[in-house]
Amino acid sequence: MSDTIVITGTGVVSPLGVGSSTFMNAIRQGQSAINKRRFSSGLSVGAQFTTPFVSDIDKKHTFLMDPVSHYAVVAAKEAMLMAGLENFPPSKIGVMMGVGVGGIETLDIAYTKLLTEKGKVNPFAIPKIMPSAPASNISILLGIKGPCFSVTSACASSAHAIINGALWLQAGLVDAMIVGGAEAPFAPGLLQAWHSMRIMADDTCRPFSIKRRGMVLGEGAGTLVLERLADAKKRGATILAVLKGFSANADSSHMVKPDETSIMKAISLALDNASVSLNEVGHINAHGTGTALNDVIESAAIATVFGDSRPYVSGTKGATGHALGAASALEAIICIHALQGQWVPPTLNSLGVDEACSNINVVAETIDNKDYSVAISHSFAFGGLNAVLIFSGLE
Incomplete structure (x- = not known):
């Protein structure tokens, strides 16, 4: 790599913990967010929120978001504050978010309404469903005016977003990047699709273990602030890695x-x-x-x-x-x-x-x-x- 790229902030929304510190403490203590939740399609085993997610984001904004965007905005806000970007030139910050399936909960609700309520679909369904919505909502609510888009490559999406964010910095196109990914996949239709693949565990996830029975889904968002090392040092930012x-x-x-x-x-x-x-x-x-x-x-x-x-x-x-x-x-x-x-x-x-x-x-x-x-x-x-x-x- 040419310019050294550093991480100066992180943000997390997870059923395991909201906020990087809470999340990491739970990881270190060996806690698991995996639980069971009843959906119309059956019992879901996953690392999932058991009650609707709430935050300090105004309801007039969250009303227009699928949970995937809500998670993304909260995580990005934490990362931005940790990195000290509050007074950074908005046009010099970019956003690149990885998304696997996007606003699937909204899509599932729309199909349910279409089939059972004579087509009364929420007029905001499309901007809530779009895979680019998490990145756009971060830009809108955090006032970021640099390049802003999404990466969709299944469960490598947010790694690809991190890689591309680093390349944008090395190209000199921005001075900071908010990168990461978000997902909110717990919708009956998608759960049924996953279960049809016969790779889902009915108890828990046991990586590399004997008697492992498959994967379980999770949800949330993770974001990182990337900068060039020289820039981060110049403004006195704390360098995490x-x-x-x-x-x-x-x-x-x-x-x-x-x-x-x-x-x-x-x-x-x-x-x-x-x-x-x-x-x-x-x-x-x-x-x-x-x-x-x-x-x-x-x-x-x-x-x-x-x-x-x-x-x-x-x-x-x-x-x-x-x-x-x-x-x-x-x-x-x-x-x-x-x-x-x-x-x-x-x-x-x-x-x-x-x-x-x-x-x-x-x-x-x-x-x-x-x-x-x-x-x-x-x-x-x-x-x-x-x-x-x-x-x-x-x-």
């Missing part, structure tokens, strides 16, 4: 089956881009969906790339669920704050590591006071869309 390097590639093989060779390539490309050696890596936050196939393929790829160096591997979706378009951002935030605090997050709900995944060093419980300098976050999405982010402390 360095975005040391990244990569993105495509399997070009299958819509839902991951490719081990492509994953290995993505990891290796990111290490090369970051100029990081294998032994420098202390923690990997794995994609770790808890499905039978994905965990085995990911663990094999990690084992092949890292060999005897065996960094600690966490699968945090046992705490957060799989938040789709928000997953990469939430997991990047976990990497950043755990690295900053020198601890390693746990992999929850394990009944013992599956023998087929025992070739990696899975962390079952939080490891405190662990001295390491580099953390990696994996995102390997449906459609064969891969992204790897590498973070370090400021040297």
Whole structure:
């Protein structure tokens, strides 16, 4: 990378905790947001809010938002305040948000009304459903006038948003970027679609564990403020971490089956881009969906790339669920704050590591006071869309 890119703020909305500090404390303490909730389509197991989400955003604005946008605005506001961007020139800040499915709750309600109430669909349905709505609402409510758009690449969406935000900064087009992702997938129609794939667990998410039964969905938003190092230093910003390097590639093989060779390539490309050696890596936050196939393929790829160096591997979706378009951002935030605090997050709900995944060093419980300098976050999405982010402390 040319200009060094740093993170100066983070924001989180999650059923596990609203606010970066609350969220990270819950991760460190081994808490899980996974619960059960009844929908018209049946019982949903997921990391989901059990009551409607409320915030200090005025109701005249939230009335015009699907929950996915509401989550995004609250997370972006926290990140912006943490970074101290309140008086930053609005035209010099950009927004790039990853979204997997967008305003699906609003869409589900619209179809229900169409079928049962003679077509009385909310006139604001379209601007609530649009995948670009989270980015637009951040721009409108936080007064940001720079480039603003969304990235949609399944559960690598927010990693791709982070990567592209860094590239915009390196190109000199903006001086700060609010990047991340948001998702609110708990709508009966989408839940049924996921369950039809037969990859959903009916109890909980157990990444890399024996007797794992699949993934569970999650929701929320994660946002990061990115800046060039020189600019952040000049204005006296607190630097949380360095975005040391990244990569993105495509399997070009299958819509839902991951490719081990492509994953290995993505990891290796990111290490090369970051100029990081294998032994420098202390923690990997794995994609770790808890499905039978994905965990085995990911663990094999990690084992092949890292060999005897065996960094600690966490699968945090046992705490957060799989938040789709928000997953990469939430997991990047976990990497950043755990690295900053020198601890390693746990992999929850394990009944013992599956023998087929025992070739990696899975962390079952939080490891405190662990001295390491580099953390990696994996995102390997449906459609064969891969992204790897590498973070370090400021040297």
